Amino acid sequence: MFFMVIERVLIVDPVDGEFTGDVEVDDGKICRIRKRECTPRGILMPGFVDPHIHGVMGADTMNCDFERMEEFLYSQGVTTFLATTVSTSLEKMKEILGKARDYIFKNPETSLFGVHLEGPYISREKKGAHSEKYIRTPSKEELKEIDLPAKVLTFAPEIENSAILLELLEKAIVLSAGHSNATFEEFMKFYREGVKRITHFPNALRTLHHREVGIMGAGLLLDDVKVELICDGVHLSKEMVKLVYRVKGAGGIILITDSISTAGFKEGTTTLGDLVVKVKEDVPRLEDGTLAGSTLFFSNAVKNFQRFTGASLKELAIVSSYNACLEFGLADRGRIKEGMKADLVLLDEDLNVLMTVKSGDTVFSA
Amino acid sequence: MFFMVIERVLIVDPVDGEFTGDVEVDDGKICRIRKRECTPRGILMPGFVDPHIHGVMGADTMNCDFERMEEFLYSQGVTTFLATTVSTSLEKMKEILGKARDYIFKNPETSLFGVHLEGPYISREKKGAHSEKYIRTPSKEELKEIDLPAKVLTFAPEIENSAILLELLEKAIVLSAGHSNATFEEFMKFYREGVKRITHFPNALRTLHHREVGIMGAGLLLDDVKVELICDGVHLSKEMVKLVYRVKGAGGIILITDSISTAGFKEGTTTLGDLVVKVKEDVPRLEDGTLAGSTLFFSNAVKNFQRFTGASLKELAIVSSYNACLEFGLADRGRIKEGMKADLVLLDEDLNVLMTVKSGDTVFSA
Numbered sequence: 001m002f003f004m005v006i007e008r009v010l011i012v013d014p015v016d017g018e019f020t021g022d023v024e025v026d027d028g029k030i031c032r033i034r035k036r037e038c039t040p041r042g043i044l045m046p047g048f049v050d051p052h053i054h055g056v057m058g059a060d061t062m063n064c065d066f067e068r069m070e071e072f073l074y075s076q077g078v079t080t081f082l083a084t085t086v087s088t089s090l091e092k093m094k095e096i097l098g099k100a101r102d103y104i105f106k107n108p109e110t111s112l113f114g115v116h117l118e119g120p121y122i123s124r125e126k127k128g129a130h131s132e133k134y135i136r137t138p139s140k141e142e143l144k145e146i147d148l149p150a151k152v153l154t155f156a157p158e159i160e161n162s163a164i165l166l167e168l169l170e171k172a173i174v175l176s177a178g179h180s181n182a183t184f185e186e187f188m189k190f191y192r193e194g195v196k197r198i199t200h201f202p203n204a205l206r207t208l209h210h211r212e213v214g215i216m217g218a219g220l221l222l223d224d225v226k227v228e229l230i231c232d233g234v235h236l237s238k239e240m241v242k243l244v245y246r247v248k249g250a251g252g253i254i255l256i257t258d259s260i261s262t263a264g265f266k267e268g269t270t271t272l273g274d275l276v277v278k279v280k281e282d283v284p285r286l287e288d289g290t291l292a293g294s295t296l297f298f299s300n301a302v303k304n305f306q307r308f309t310g311a312s313l314k315e316l317a318i319v320s321s322y323n324a325c326l327e328f329g330l331a332d333r334g335r336i337k338e339g340m341k342a343d344l345v346l347l348d349e350d351l352n353v354l355m356t357v358k359s360g361d362t363v364f365s366a
Numbered sequence: 367m368f369f370m371v372i373e374r375v376l377i378v379d380p381v382d383g384e385f386t387g388d389v390e391v392d393d394g395k396i397c398r399i400r401k402r403e404c405t406p407r408g409i410l411m412p413g414f415v416d417p418h419i420h421g422v423m424g425a426d427t428m429n430c431d432f433e434r435m436e437e438f439l440y441s442q443g444v445t446t447f448l449a450t451t452v453s454t455s456l457e458k459m460k461e462i463l464g465k466a467r468d469y470i471f472k473n474p475e476t477s478l479f480g481v482h483l484e485g486p487y488i489s490r491e492k493k494g495a496h497s498e499k500y501i502r503t504p505s506k507e508e509l510k511e512i513d514l515p516a517k518v519l520t521f522a523p524e525i526e527n528s529a530i531l532l533e534l535l536e537k538a539i540v541l542s543a544g545h546s547n548a549t550f551e552e553f554m555k556f557y558r559e560g561v562k563r564i565t566h567f568p569n570a571l572r573t574l575h576h577r578e579v580g581i582m583g584a585g586l587l588l589d590d591v592k593v594e595l596i597c598d599g600v601h602l603s604k605e606m607v608k609l610v611y612r613v614k615g616a617g618g619i620i621l622i623t624d625s626i627s628t629a630g631f632k633e634g635t636t637t638l639g640d641l642v643v644k645v646k647e648d649v650p651r652l653e654d655g656t657l658a659g660s661t662l663f664f665s666n667a668v669k670n671f672q673r674f675t676g677a678s679l680k681e682l683a684i685v686s687s688y689n690a691c692l693e694f695g696l697a698d699r700g701r702i703k704e705g706m707k708a709d710l711v712l713l714d715e716d717l718n719v720l721m722t723v724k725s726g727d728t729v730f731s732a
Contacts, residue, residue: 184605207574217605221605237579239583240583243587
């Protein structure tokens with residue numbers, strides 16, 4: 001961490017918008033922003049946040065490969081991420097949470113912000129690529145063990161005993177509805193208690209029907225519900241991304257990769273928890289054809305979103321970083337503003353990553 | 367047709383908005399509008415337009431009961447309507463068009479504006495309450511026989527030979543996609559040729575899927591596509607109506623009743639074309655449970671839409687009259703403006719119809 005000046009860039013802040021100038025970094029923080037007219041040599045945005053990633057380039061949350069994930073994600077401009085589990089045993093969950101806690105303790109400037117527990121309290125009908133044997137209803141005993149660094153728990157509102165999950169809100173764990181067959185009203189019960197987030201919308205959710213719009217309809221209708229989107233062009237068609245953007249605006253969208261350990265390999269076989277996943281032409285599926293996570297890289301998610309929707313750079317900063325920071329109460333990042341943590345990504349005009357800065361250190365450079 | 371002054375009303379125009387005053391009517395037209403501050407004794411809106419009604423109170427388009435339909439519809443504030451057929455033989459279509467033509471010729475001030483041909487060129491998979499034996503693909507020979515007073519034809523874009531239907535546009539017949547399993551792209555082919563309307567959205571349409579948003583996704587996504595809505599609270603849930611309103615705004619919505627001859631009778635048995643329909647608790651269904659039109663009255667459609675969406679009075683004038691007038695090129699009505707035809711409906715504050723005026727004549731008074 002030393003003094004750094006990022007000169008002549010188009011600065012994109014999710015609140016103040018776009019302007020040209022220089023950014024001075026000192027002691028890991030943005031210490032000064034100089035607005036001035038210049039021809040920018042790149043686009044400077046707040047470092048990307050991926051709140052839903054299972055693995056990448058062979059590294060896997062289930063194997064606690066946090067360091068390898070972190071390392072690779074810098075090449076994608078990601079400066080904050082949640083290592084994401086699939087439905088598993090309580091023992092395994094405790095092990096992963098424990099190791100993540102240690103890793104964060106030993107690496108105070110790590111981009112690993114915590115763990116996203118996807119399941120196991122989800123719907124069997126909407127299990128997607130979760131192993132059925134681990135899917136269960138929540139109990140007081142299990143919930144006692146779930147604590148920080150868990151930051152998000154994906155659950156199905158309609159399952160038995162789901163109401164006790166609301167206790168997790170007191171531990172500052174964000175509840176995200178997902179892998180769910182919930183009706184509109186079943187979701188609304190949790191919405192009224194503060195659940196305002198939906199996991200990989202609208203994958204693994206009850207389909208929108210005109211007589212029961214369900215959780216998907218709720219996600220579209222309710223302004224203050226934020227939805228994760230996998231913008232790989234496979235999980236959702238371009239038109240669906242456009243529709244979500246049109247209905248909710250950038251303020252309601254959080255880009256994620258949902259990538260698994262094979263991301264980065266065109267073909268091959270891997271596992272997602274207990275399940276065998278085959279990757280063919282870059283798309284990972286279970287044997288029965290069910291999509292099993294993605295092979296999406298975060299910088300491509302940003303490019304695709306821009307291409308599908310025509311969003312502005314300011315909006316890209318909102319969906320790739322700011323919204324996630326807001327929901328996690330991360331007040332020290334997600335903006336390009338004096339006093340904020342120097343988590344930054346420099347992009348060329350085609351949105352390729354040129355450089356990533358984490359807490360003032362250059363952690364990647366193309 | 368004589369001179370009439372409608373005094374002290376809240377005038378609601380779909381363009382100029384709401385203001386209080388008096389409306390003077392002479393020779394069937396609005397001759398003067400006097401704006402002035404006053405306590406209004408009712409809400410004056412352009413007469414309602416129902417472009418999709420099969421029958422009501424025992425009267426049926428298939429039996430050419432135009433006079434009885436017209437008569438009853440005045441009690442609903444409807445001053446323009448399209449008598450709507452179900453899929454039937456060419457002979458029957460010709461008979462209905464012929465009789466409608468005669469009726470309009472003999473009654474120049476009738477509210478029967480023409481015929482909406484719903485089918486027979488629709489999808490077998492999405493047939494709803496249409497008799498399968500009449501569903502067919504279009505041919506040059508049949509199209510020769512289809513002419514005014516047909517004003518709308520509901521068709522499925524994806525069926526064989528559907529492209530020849532575009533010829534009907536030259537006869538000023540509006541093409542409306544419906545009873546259709548069309549993909550997004552199948553609909554887009556017709557959209558690009560000028561088809562910008564969808565029948566009773568999203569009933570009898572391919573479901574919105576996140577990887578193929580289909581014709582339903584197109585209806586939501588495309589600003590200049592207008593969609594018919596059956597606001598009876600049965601065909602679509604309240605939330606779905608809200609969602610369509612939220613996405614498209616009042617400018618994209620056309621209220622219809624889609625009512626059948628049993629509308630007005632709580633219980634009973636009737637036919638829709640060849641099919642037997644049973645009405646139970648006000649909901650008409652085929653034996654297999656398929657919804658078969660509605661028992662909705664137009665004034666209730668307006669009330670429900672207001673209740674479901676919170677739309678303003680100006681927006682109610684847009685969805686109940688103005689949009690339909692625009693799409694049919696009806697430049698002489700749909701506004702409360704000097705020089706326009708005096709087709710008016712006076713409502714109380716709960717939107718009950720107090721009086722209906724057609725071409726300057728009081729045709730209903732509560």
